[in-house]
Each structure stands twice: as C-alpha cells, then as structure tokens.
Amino acid sequence: MKADLSVNIAGVTLKNPVMPASGTFGSGLEYARMMDLSRLGAIVTKGVSNIPWEGNDVPRVTEVPGGMLNAIGLQNPGVDVFIERDLAFLKQVDTRVIVNVCGKSEQDYLDVVERLADEERVDLLEINVSCPNVKEGAIAFGQNPESLFHITQEIRKKAKQPVIMKLTPNVTGIAETARAAEAGGADAISLINTITGMKIDVERQRFVLANRTGGLSGPAIHPVAVRMVYETAQAVRIPIIGMGGIASAEDALEMMLAGASAVAVGAMNFNDPLIMLRIIDGMAAYCERHGIGRISDLTGAVHT
Amino acid sequence: MSTRDGAAGRPAAKKTVRVSTVKELADGICELVLTYPERERPENAVPGQFVMIYPGDGSHILGRPISVCGYNPVEGALRLVFRVVGKGTGELAALKPGEEADVLGLLGNGYPMEELRTRKSEGAQIALVGGGIGIPPMLELARQLPGCRAVLGYRTDDLFLMDEFQEYAVTQAATEDGSFGTKGTVLDVLRQGAAPDILCACGPLPMLRALKEYAAENGVTAFLSLEERMACGVGVCLGCVCRTTYKDAHSQVNRARVCTEGPVFRAEDVEL
Known part of the structure; x- marks a missing residue:
C-alpha cells in the first residue's frame, strides 16, 4: 500500500513534506528545466523585500568541511518584480508557494506582507527574522523574544495567508523564542536558519568572506537542527518545518521524528539539484517498509 | 537567460x-x-x-x-x-x-562566437589573452576561431598548452620571471605592437582590470571571462555576482551572476 505523504501546515495541505529552504532554489525558475517542480511539497522562494536589495560584496560563499558559509545579504529584485515575474511563473506550477519575506525594519516586512495579501498564488508566508548576513533588522528581530513577539503580532494583523516565523539557532534558548513567536500569533515555525560562522584564509591572513561572518549550512549543522526542532516541538503546539543540513531521506525522517511536520532541504540542493526528488522517493519507500499509512504520523514520534 | x-x-x-x-x-x-x-x-x-x-x-x-x-x-x-x-x-x-x-x-554563456566570426571575416584582428589558469579556456576558443593571435602569460618557463595554441594561433608568451618570451605580463606583449580590434581574455583579476583599461584606451572591443566563488553554478544562490554598469536581469541592482549572465562579459559592462 502506498503511504499518504501529504501533510498539513496551518490549514494548508502539502502533497508531501519536502520543500527547498529559502535562498537555495530561487523561485524555481532555474531548476524548472531540470526537474518537475510539481513533485515538490512546496516551493519556498528566496527572501523578498519591499524594494530591490543589492546584497553584500563578494566573496559571498565559501566551502567548509561538511557544508558552506554564505553571506549573500539577501540580494533580490523586490516585491514588485517578484510578483510580475516569479509569482507569474509559479502560477503554472502545481505545488504550494511559500514566500519568504525579509526586511530591515518592521515597516519593510509589513509593506511586503500587505503587497502579497491579495495574491492568491501565495499559500503561506515565511518571515525571515533570522538572516545573519544583513546589518540591520532581520536577525535582530528574531534573537530577542520581546521584539519577535511584537513583530509577529504586527505581521499577523496584516497578513491574509498563514504566517510561518523562521527562527535563528543563534540564541541561548530556542524554546523561548519559539514560544514568543507562538504567543505573537505565528501559525507555524520553521527552523533552523544558518549558524553564524567565520573563515580566515591563513596564507593571506584575511577573512574569506567580504562580510567577515557568514551563515553555516550543510550536513555539518544537521544534528544541531534536529536537537533544536525537538526542543521547539516540546515548547509549542504550532507545526514546525524542520531544516538544517538535510542530505537524505533518513535525515528528513529524523527531523520529522524529532517533531517537524514538514522539512526543507537547503545547501544540498547545490550538491545535487535533484536531491529533493530522491528524498521524497526515499521517504515513501521508508513508509512502505515500516507499514506507515500516513507520513504525518511520524511527526514527533521518537520514543521517549 | x-x-x-x-x-x-x-x-x-x-x-x-x-x-x-x-x-x-x-x-x-x-x-x-x-x-x-x-x-x-x-x-x-x-x-x-x-x-x-x-x-x-x-x-x-x-x-x-x-x-x-x-x-x-x-x-x-x-x-x-x-x-x-x-x-x-x-x-x-x-x-x-x-x-x-x-x-x-x-x-554559462561563453564568448559570442557569431559576433567574433563575423567580425573576423570582415578583417578584424582578434587577440586571445590568457593569464595563468585563465589560459586553458582560451585554447577551445583558439580551436573554434583559428587564425587569431594568442598572448599567454605564465609565471615561469614551466609552460603548459603553449604548443597546442601554436596549431591554431600566432602565439606569444610572457613570463613573470623572464625565463621565457617577454619578461613581464600579457600587457607588456600587447603594448609591443598595434592594438587588436577585439580582445578575448581570461585570467586573474589584476590582469583583467589592466586589459579593461587597455581596451578602453585603445578603442578595443573586449570580452572578459570572470571568475568568482560559486555555490550552485546555475543562478540560484546569487553567490557569484559581479558589479555591472547595467541593471542585471535577475535582481535589477547592477549585480549580475557570473555563472548565468557570464562568465564572459563585455568589458564596458562590468566594474572590476
């Protein structure tokens, strides 16, 4: 018997639990000719701001053992071009659309949320209050529980789609920030964003990244992400989208057992553009092997 | 694209x-x-x-x-x-x-072959310039566009691929230590003669900067192949951007993707 792979995030049904992590898949345009995008549970877009953002200077990326550091700085064309071009393209794709929203001030976020409010193609909003690579805003909102509570509340008032707050791992207690987002009215939580890191070129005695610090992603961070998803699942009742170094169906299943309702694949899309399709197939095979009828039954099912 | x-x-x-x-x-x-x-x-x-x-x-x-x-x-x-x-x-x-x-x-997008072939058939002098590990990509260009001039810059006389260039192009070399050919850089070789009409180049950033300046001073059409750290290679991650004088296709913020809009750019379109 084929397992039911569908999952529900804040009232929105996804055909399976697998989606790209924001920033690793654009809006899907570049990967459309390599794969059937409609096989994905959802497409999560690159961060969208109210006006175009230039991003950081180069070098913006570098490799480290088991992963990479990035400091792109959320280069994007802004919400107007996003709607005209990216969202128009996504109208032809039979999958859910989650738009990642970024900003430097509370008003920046609200501008984008309001602009997207009547766009029917947008199923969910993911609010990036956790990017470590922009100087103002972003992570600052996500590191302080009070400001996270406040901005979640303000966004919730304006948003017409369910709101996912994307949390940073760069905090002392993830349970506390997760509870603040839930109390502010978040419909779901996604985590983890990247872990702030640094690399120095010892021959040249210089920082490798122009931004000096960058966000660590890739298989190296997976155990940290699993632990934080587990802790978050213990702290809140809203659904969790788990991410951080997922490289295989096993990694994705681990995330679900820890408490995630869905999963996102990030840096490993750069290693293999088709990896999400292999992960979906692997998860289906696991369910058949273990006689699991509904994959959603795995959420938080780790034995304690 | x-x-x-x-x-x-x-x-x-x-x-x-x-x-x-x-x-x-x-x-x-x-x-x-x-x-x-x-x-x-x-x-x-x-x-x-x-x-x-x-x-x-x-x-x-x-x-x-x-x-x-x-x-x-x-x-x-x-x-x-x-x-x-x-x-x-x-x-x-x-x-x-x-x-x-x-x-x-x-x-990625390589050199504009149609334009190069047309200009060449009209009599344009084309120089293919490679510096260091920027030399190898110029060999395929030399093969597909025979009869150009090649100018290759090496560190020392530990040369590579030079003999193959000679099959397709009139080839000159410069070495930093002067152990072979002209002592100095590819620019020193170029300045020895009349400027070409078109220049296609790949090499380290300081070389490309110097060539961009040389091209502007001498009215040369220049195509430069840029290098930048990449993660995805297909235009998704925005890791490998370069500054452009025009609004880039993706974000419209004058930051084009080297992997997708490039790696070959017209010299006047990029700030190096």
Missing part, C-alpha cells in the same frame, strides 16, 4: 562521466579528460562555458566551477585543465582513469 546545455531537450541535471586521462601538465597544473555517457553528450561547447565538477568524498558538498579547455562532441570528451589549489581540486587531481565523477553542465 537560463543555463545552456547542448543536449537539447534533456534535463540539465548532473551527469556521471568517466575519467579517461589524468595528467600533470606543469607544476600544480592538472589535465582531466572526462567522457560523457553516449546519450548525454552535449552537442557542442561554447568557448568560455564551464562545468561544475563534484568531489566525491561527501565532506565537500559544492561543485568546482572549471572552464572547458576542450570538447570533442564526437567522442563526448570534455577536457579540463585546472590548478590544484585546495582539497577539492586536489581530490579531482587524484582521480584515476576509469573512475567516475559527477558534473553539471555545460553551464
């Missing part, structure tokens, strides 16, 4: 290629010849295009962008020549004939 792949109609996903040759051409300069599976051969390579080639050890997740030094569509044989600089390229250099490797591509 998205990524190009000569094998029209096929998904441009990663392909497993077989290693047929591994050779050290000079100190730290490695040659790899890789054969595409028969049904997945790109029809052609545009000089200046590149592939992402993936180390297989699992702890290196990103592909290495390496320019095409040569491509034989009949055999599906892709030739890469690169400098061994780190663990990733070291691992590629340690591949053995018969082993497999994963590649993505051909990727």
Whole structure:
C-alpha cells in the first residue's frame, strides 16, 4: 500500500513534506528545466523585500568541511518584480508557494506582507527574522523574544495567508523564542536558519568572506537542527518545518521524528539539484517498509 | 537567460562521466579528460562555458566551477585543465582513469562566437589573452576561431598548452620571471605592437582590470571571462555576482551572476 505523504501546515495541505529552504532554489525558475517542480511539497522562494536589495560584496560563499558559509545579504529584485515575474511563473506550477519575506525594519516586512495579501498564488508566508548576513533588522528581530513577539503580532494583523516565523539557532534558548513567536500569533515555525560562522584564509591572513561572518549550512549543522526542532516541538503546539543540513531521506525522517511536520532541504540542493526528488522517493519507500499509512504520523514520534 | 546545455531537450541535471586521462601538465597544473555517457553528450561547447565538477568524498558538498579547455562532441570528451589549489581540486587531481565523477553542465554563456566570426571575416584582428589558469579556456576558443593571435602569460618557463595554441594561433608568451618570451605580463606583449580590434581574455583579476583599461584606451572591443566563488553554478544562490554598469536581469541592482549572465562579459559592462 502506498503511504499518504501529504501533510498539513496551518490549514494548508502539502502533497508531501519536502520543500527547498529559502535562498537555495530561487523561485524555481532555474531548476524548472531540470526537474518537475510539481513533485515538490512546496516551493519556498528566496527572501523578498519591499524594494530591490543589492546584497553584500563578494566573496559571498565559501566551502567548509561538511557544508558552506554564505553571506549573500539577501540580494533580490523586490516585491514588485517578484510578483510580475516569479509569482507569474509559479502560477503554472502545481505545488504550494511559500514566500519568504525579509526586511530591515518592521515597516519593510509589513509593506511586503500587505503587497502579497491579495495574491492568491501565495499559500503561506515565511518571515525571515533570522538572516545573519544583513546589518540591520532581520536577525535582530528574531534573537530577542520581546521584539519577535511584537513583530509577529504586527505581521499577523496584516497578513491574509498563514504566517510561518523562521527562527535563528543563534540564541541561548530556542524554546523561548519559539514560544514568543507562538504567543505573537505565528501559525507555524520553521527552523533552523544558518549558524553564524567565520573563515580566515591563513596564507593571506584575511577573512574569506567580504562580510567577515557568514551563515553555516550543510550536513555539518544537521544534528544541531534536529536537537533544536525537538526542543521547539516540546515548547509549542504550532507545526514546525524542520531544516538544517538535510542530505537524505533518513535525515528528513529524523527531523520529522524529532517533531517537524514538514522539512526543507537547503545547501544540498547545490550538491545535487535533484536531491529533493530522491528524498521524497526515499521517504515513501521508508513508509512502505515500516507499514506507515500516513507520513504525518511520524511527526514527533521518537520514543521517549 | 537560463543555463545552456547542448543536449537539447534533456534535463540539465548532473551527469556521471568517466575519467579517461589524468595528467600533470606543469607544476600544480592538472589535465582531466572526462567522457560523457553516449546519450548525454552535449552537442557542442561554447568557448568560455564551464562545468561544475563534484568531489566525491561527501565532506565537500559544492561543485568546482572549471572552464572547458576542450570538447570533442564526437567522442563526448570534455577536457579540463585546472590548478590544484585546495582539497577539492586536489581530490579531482587524484582521480584515476576509469573512475567516475559527477558534473553539471555545460553551464554559462561563453564568448559570442557569431559576433567574433563575423567580425573576423570582415578583417578584424582578434587577440586571445590568457593569464595563468585563465589560459586553458582560451585554447577551445583558439580551436573554434583559428587564425587569431594568442598572448599567454605564465609565471615561469614551466609552460603548459603553449604548443597546442601554436596549431591554431600566432602565439606569444610572457613570463613573470623572464625565463621565457617577454619578461613581464600579457600587457607588456600587447603594448609591443598595434592594438587588436577585439580582445578575448581570461585570467586573474589584476590582469583583467589592466586589459579593461587597455581596451578602453585603445578603442578595443573586449570580452572578459570572470571568475568568482560559486555555490550552485546555475543562478540560484546569487553567490557569484559581479558589479555591472547595467541593471542585471535577475535582481535589477547592477549585480549580475557570473555563472548565468557570464562568465564572459563585455568589458564596458562590468566594474572590476
């Protein structure tokens, strides 16, 4: 018997639990000719701001053992071009659309949320209050529980789609920030964003990244992400989208057992553009092997 | 414009290629010849295009962008020549004939061949300029556009590929230490004679900056192949941008993707 792979995030049904992590898949345009995008549970877009953002200077990326550091700085064309071009393209794709929203001030976020409010193609909003690579805003909102509570509340008032707050791992207690987002009215939580890191070129005695610090992603961070998803699942009742170094169906299943309702694949899309399709197939095979009828039954099912 | 792949109609996903040759051409300069599976051969390579080639050890997740030094569509044989600089390229250099490797591509936009062929047939003098590990991609250009002038810059007389350039182009060399050819840089060679009408170049950033200035001063049309650290190679991550004088297609913030809009740009379009 084929397992039911569908999952529900804040009232929105996804055909399976697998989606790209924001920033690793654009809006899907570049990967459309390599794969059937409609096989994905959802497409999560690159961060969208109210006006175009230039991003950081180069070098913006570098490799480290088991992963990479990035400091792109959320280069994007802004919400107007996003709607005209990216969202128009996504109208032809039979999958859910989650738009990642970024900003430097509370008003920046609200501008984008309001602009997207009547766009029917947008199923969910993911609010990036956790990017470590922009100087103002972003992570600052996500590191302080009070400001996270406040901005979640303000966004919730304006948003017409369910709101996912994307949390940073760069905090002392993830349970506390997760509870603040839930109390502010978040419909779901996604985590983890990247872990702030640094690399120095010892021959040249210089920082490798122009931004000096960058966000660590890739298989190296997976155990940290699993632990934080587990802790978050213990702290809140809203659904969790788990991410951080997922490289295989096993990694994705681990995330679900820890408490995630869905999963996102990030840096490993750069290693293999088709990896999400292999992960979906692997998860289906696991369910058949273990006689699991509904994959959603795995959420938080780790034995304690 | 998205990524190009000569094998029209096929998904441009990663392909497993077989290693047929591994050779050290000079100190730290490695040659790899890789054969595409028969049904997945790109029809052609545009000089200046590149592939992402993936180390297989699992702890290196990103592909290495390496320019095409040569491509034989009949055999599906892709030739890469690169400098061994780190663990990733070291691992590629340690591949053995018969082993497999994963590649993505051909990727990116190469030199504008139609424009170059037209201008050449109208009598334009074209100089192909390669510096260091920027030399290999110019060889495929020399092969597809025979009868140009090639100017190659090396560190020392530990030369590589020079004899092959001589089959297609009138070739001159410069070495930093003066042990072969002109002592100095490719610019010193270019300044010895009349400026070409068109210049195609690949090499280190200081060389490209100097060539951009030289081209502007002498009214030369210049096409420069840029290099930048990449993660995805297909225009998604926005890791490898360069500053452009025009609004880029993706974000409209004058930051074009080297992997997608490039790697070859018109000199006047980029700020280096």
